[in-house]
Amino acid sequence: MNKKHLVSIIAIVALVAVLTAVLVGCNKFEWNSIGGGNPDAAVESNGGYYVKQGEYVYFINGYDTNTTVDNTWGTPVKNAIVRAKLNADGTYSDAVVVVPKQVYNQNADGGFAIFGEWIYYATPNNDMDKSGVASTTHTDFMRTKIDGSVTQLIATINSRSSRYFFTPSRILYMASGATTVNYIDFSGMDTTKSSDNAKGVTGGVFLENVETVLWDYASDYVYYTETVTGDQSYEFCNTLNAVKYDGTDKKVLADKLTYLAENEKENYVDYFPTKVFSFNLIDMVVEDGGVTLYYNKANYINSQEEGRGLFVNKVAFGGDFDVTTEKHLSKSTALSTVYPLGYNAGALVSTSANKTYLVTTAEADTTENLVIGRAITIQYVLDGTVYYTDSTGGKLYAAKLDASANEKVVLEAGIVTNWLNVEFVDGTMFFFDSENYNYLYAADLADADEPTMLGFMNDADKAAKEEAEKAE
Numbered sequence: 001m002n003k004k005h006l007v008s009i010i011a012i013v014a015l016v017a018v019l020t021a022v023l024v025g026c027n028k029f030e031w032n033s034i035g036g037g038n039p040d041a042a043v044e045s046n047g048g049y050y051v052k053q054g055e056y057v058y059f060i061n062g063y064d065t066n067t068t069v070d071n072t073w074g075t076p077v078k079n080a081i082v083r084a085k086l087n088a089d090g091t092y093s094d095a096v097v098v099v100p101k102q103v104y105n106q107n108a109d110g111g112f113a114i115f116g117e118w119i120y121y122a123t124p125n126n127d128m129d130k131s132g133v134a135s136t137t138h139t140d141f142m143r144t145k146i147d148g149s150v151t152q153l154i155a156t157i158n159s160r161s162s163r164y165f166f167t168p169s170r171i172l173y174m175a176s177g178a179t180t181v182n183y184i185d186f187s188g189m190d191t192t193k194s195s196d197n198a199k200g201v202t203g204g205v206f207l208e209n210v211e212t213v214l215w216d217y218a219s220d221y222v223y224y225t226e227t228v229t230g231d232q233s234y235e236f237c238n239t240l241n242a243v244k245y246d247g248t249d250k251k252v253l254a255d256k257l258t259y260l261a262e263n264e265k266e267n268y269v270d271y272f273p274t275k276v277f278s279f280n281l282i283d284m285v286v287e288d289g290g291v292t293l294y295y296n297k298a299n300y301i302n303s304q305e306e307g308r309g310l311f312v313n314k315v316a317f318g319g320d321f322d323v324t325t326e327k328h329l330s331k332s333t334a335l336s337t338v339y340p341l342g343y344n345a346g347a348l349v350s351t352s353a354n355k356t357y358l359v360t361t362a363e364a365d366t367t368e369n370l371v372i373g374r375a376i377t378i379q380y381v382l383d384g385t386v387y388y389t390d391s392t393g394g395k396l397y398a399a400k401l402d403a404s405a406n407e408k409v410v411l412e413a414g415i416v417t418n419w420l421n422v423e424f425v426d427g428t429m430f431f432f433d434s435e436n437y438n439y440l441y442a443a444d445l446a447d448a449d450e451p452t453m454l455g456f457m458n459d460a461d462k463a464a465k466e467e468a469e470k471a472e
Contacts, residue, residue: 030073031149038056040116046112048423052426062077062437062455063432076101078439080102082096083095098148106161109420141164155198165245183205210225211238212279212281214293224241235256237272239255280297290317290319296308310332313327329360330347335350346360356371372386372407374390384402386401393417395415413443427444440454
C-alpha cells in the first residue's frame, strides 16, 4: 500500500440533515437482481478497482474522471461496478452491471470494498440545490448487495478528495489537510430494502490531532501519530498509537518515554536530542499476526528538528511496541518514496536523484544496493521481482531485486497510472488501458502479450471505436 492540516469536516449527523433540506432529486435505486454471488467466501484485494470473492470478481468497468456526466442511478456503464464469473481456465464470463453508478473519487487511495453480501463504494453526488445548480463537491457513500437486489445511500460528505476506508460497520474518512478522522456508523441500518434517507446512520469524530494515519483492509486496527496537546504541547514529540476501527482497544504504542531507561524518565527533557522522538508514519504491511510499521523519526536539537531516517518495527495485533525489535533501514532523510517489503525484507526506497535502492539496514552503504537507476513508479513486488512503470507511460517493466538480471519489458499497453495503483491478483495484472478507451483489462504476468478486456463498452465509446476502425 502506498497506501501514504486544517479544514473543517461537517459532523455526519448535521450533514445528513442539511443535505436532506438542500439537495433534491433522490434516486430510487431500482435495479433487477442478478442473483448468484458467494457472500460467505473470502475476499481478496479490497480497496482497489478489482475485488475477488469466491468464484466471482467485481470490478470498476472503466476509468472516467468527468464527474459532470449523468450519474443518475441506472445510467453509468463506464465507471459502473461489473460482476463476472471467474472460470476454472482463468477466463471471465457472464459480465453484468451490478452497481450502475459512477464509482470514482479523486483520492488515489480510493476504490471499493466487499464485506459479505455488500459492496461499498464512493460516487460523485450531482444532486441539485433549490436553484437548480448541481453539486460539484459532494460524495455519496453507498452500498449495494452483491446480487444487485438492494442499494442504500449511507451518507454524503462535502468533499471529493477525502481519504476513506470501508469496514463492515463503519466508514472512516479524512479530508485533505485535516487533523481529524471522522466516522460514519451504519450498523443500525435496515438491510432488507433500498433507501436513500440514511436512517439508522450515526457519526462523529473518530480521532483528533492526527498527524499521520494508516489503515489496511487486512487489519482491524488503525495506526496513527497524534500531536501532544495541553501542558506538554510545547514539547517536540508526538505519540504513536493504535485503535480498532470500532473505537475500542485504543492504546499508545510509543511516546516520549519509550526509549528511555527508568532512571532517565524523570529528566526526559535532557534526552530530546537523543532519545525522545517525533514519529512520522510512512506505510504498513500486515504479516505474521500483526503489522509491520514503516516510519521516520526525528529529534529536537538546538531548537531545530533533525531527522534520523527510516525505521521499521513489528507490532502484534493488540500488542505493544518493542524497541528491541526496531530496525534502522536508512539514515537518509531525503527519501521521496518508500515501498514496504515486510519486516525481514526491508524496503525499496527512491531518492531525489531518481534512483531506487533496496534497504535492509542503515549500516550498509545505500549505493551498494542499487536496483533501478532512473525515475520509476513501483507497482508491485513478487518473488524477488519488482514491476514498475515510468513517466513515459505505455510499458510495464520488471527487474530483479538482487540485480541478477537486466530490466525487461513485461507489457506494452496504455497503462493508466494517474489514479489507483495497478492491481495484481493471483499472478494477473489489472489495469485501465488508455489505448482502448480506458476500460479494464487483465494480463497474465507470465504471458502478458494479449491483455483481455473484462467488461464492456458503453454505447458512445463503442460507436467511437467503430468510427476509428473505419477510418484506418
